Amino acid sequence: MPDIKIRAKLSGDETTVKCLMSHPMETGLRKDSKTGELVPAHFIQEVVGKYKDQVVMTASWSGGVSKNPYLSFKFKGGAVGDPIEIAWTDNKGESSSASDTIS
Structure with a gap:
């Protein structure tokens, strides 16, 4: 079943978010x-990162991303204990999300 592991860490005024997504990421060419x-093609099309329900990162992907993709991004702001959420939607309409708090 699709799964996301997420970690968010504050350093100075910058928050680093790291996540690992379980997904087959089939291109449709194998x-x-x-x-x-x-x-058949089966891949994540969009990943959205939210901080306190505000979008801080959006990624549009295609079949060229590897199986079980890893994603890391940074944004200014955040405080220890604040919520972070990662959500994705794939080309078959499936989706998954996970949340964590900034440490």
Whole structure:
């Protein structure tokens, strides 16, 4: 099942968010070794990072991103204990989200 591991750490006035997303990230170009059929495309299209319900990062992806992608970004602001949320939506309409507090 899709899963996101997230960590957010404050250093000075900058918060660093790191997350690991479990997802197959199929391009639609790989052939199944047993059947020879193309494996259907299945990849994350959009990732959104929110701080206190305000969007601080948006990423638009395609099939060129590796399986179980890792993402790291920084933003100015944040305080220890404040909420951070990461959410993604893929090309099949599936989605997942996770939240953490800044440490």
